[in-house]
Amino acid sequence: MGWSGKKNGELLQLMIQESFTIILTTDQNLRYQQNLQQAGVAVVVLVASSNRLPDLLPLIPSVRTVVDTIAITPGVVVEIGDF
Numbered sequence: 001m002g003w004s005g006k007k008n009g010e011l012l013q014l015m016i017q018e019s020f021t022i023i024l025t026t027d028q029n030l031r032y033q034q035n036l037q038q039a040g041v042a043v044v045v046l047v048a049s050s051n052r053l054p055d056l057l058p059l060i061p062s063v064r065t066v067v068d069t070i071a072i073t074p075g076v077v078v079e080i081g082d083f
Contacts (some may be wrong), residue, residue, distance in 0.1 A: 012039045023059055026051040028079075030035065037075025044072075047081030058082065 015023065016039055022031070023043045030036075036043055044063055048055040062080045070078065 012036075016040055019061065021074075022067065026056070030076045036077065040074045042074060042076040043071040043078070045077060045079045047079050049082070055082075 001021060020041060025043060026046050026048070028045055028047065030045070038050065044066060046056050046059050046063070048059060059080050059082065064068050066072070066078050066080060072078070
């Protein structure tokens with residue numbers, strides 16, 4: 001399935017069709033651009049100094065903790081960052 005080059009709305013539709021429940025993204029504005037509850041997905045936003053892999057990798061343990069311990073429901077947005 002070709003996911004690159006899709007706009008956020010198209011991606012959300014594809015994710016609904018494929019039964020995704022959580023989106024992991026660096027797009028801090030996604031929550032303002034889409035109706036995430038209607039889409040049936042929760043969002044985990046990675047906030048780092050850049051979207052380069054070396055800057056994002058240190059956040060992954062926190063992502064795992066959030067996904068494993070918090071009741072993530074459609075429409076919920078959780079930010080994880082190196083604040």
